[in-house]
Amino acid sequence: MAELLKVDNLSAGYGEAVVLQGVSFALDEGATLALLGRNGTGKTTLLNTLAGATRQHAGSISLAGNALHKLPSHQRAAAGIGWVPQERNIFKSLTVHENLTAVARPGKWTPDGVYAMFPRLAERKTNLGTQLSGGEQQMLAVGRALVLNPRLLLLDEPLEGLAPIIVDELLKAIRRITRDEGLSAIIVEQHPQAILAISDRAVVLDRGTVVHSGTARELRDDPALVDRLLGVAR
Known part of the structure; x- marks a missing residue:
């Protein structure tokens, strides 16, 4: 490589x-x-x-x-460089969908691709960042970094600080991003x-x-x- x-x-x-x-x-x-x-x-x-x-x-x-x-x-x-800091730094005054579309660049990762990986975000695409749980905010932060391609x-x-079920979801997503998508x-x-x-x-x-x-x-x-x-x- x-x-x-x-x-x-x-x-x-x-x-x-x-x-x-x-x-x-x-x-x-x-x-x-x-x-x-x-x-x-x-x-x-x-x-x-x-x-x-x-x-x-x-x-x-x-x-x-x-x-x-x-x-x-x-x-x-x-x-x-796609960066997901500890603070997540999502736009809390924007909706989930606006967070993704505001920064998206052309490439394989699109908002629809993020929704497919994180169905929770698809269900909440019209929710503001302030209306998301900590785990959902982390998913959004990862998704926002991905749509930069x-x-x-x-x-x-x-x-950090996430419920075990959310940890499992994020680990599976990270494995897919790195292992399957390369x-x-x-x-x-x-x-x-x-x-x-x-x-x-x-x-x-x-x-x-x-x-x-x-x-x-x-x-x-x-x-x-x-x-x-x-x-x-x-």
Whole structure:
């Protein structure tokens, strides 16, 4: 597979505060990366930096060979970054359908395709964002990123705080998006086994640096290593 994303010696943070230091990794086209680490280790900052929402101090980011780190966030979206932040950031004063059509770009993912994947949203397409449950808002945030027809999807703790039935629905959807549809993705998640099961690669951060990089299978098959790196058991 061809290389899609390359991050080289990246340092970034907020204002003068440096959170990430010397971060380097790569991701192939069509692959999924589990981005893991304890709370406060820089995972969200890394996704925010890829999306253009932090201050970058050093290093480079390239997407399909194009320099991404020189672009503002809206141009990164146009270049192929689809971002679902922890806050979801849906337009709460717009309907479900308006949220999707307002940002849609030409491509395989359409609002109708999102409705087919998330029937709950189809049933609520005229509801305002404020009228959705937390799980439905998360589905909408994922759908809104998809209709941008990105080359790389960034998901920041997509399962956090959701009911188990919604977690199952979202995991199935993410598996379909990445495995069946072949969309590259980077997923931050506090429950490593759920995401490692649908990922190809894994990167573990600690104190803003990469302390482990390898296949997802390596971590899936070695709970002692997961425990040592993350301080959690299977």
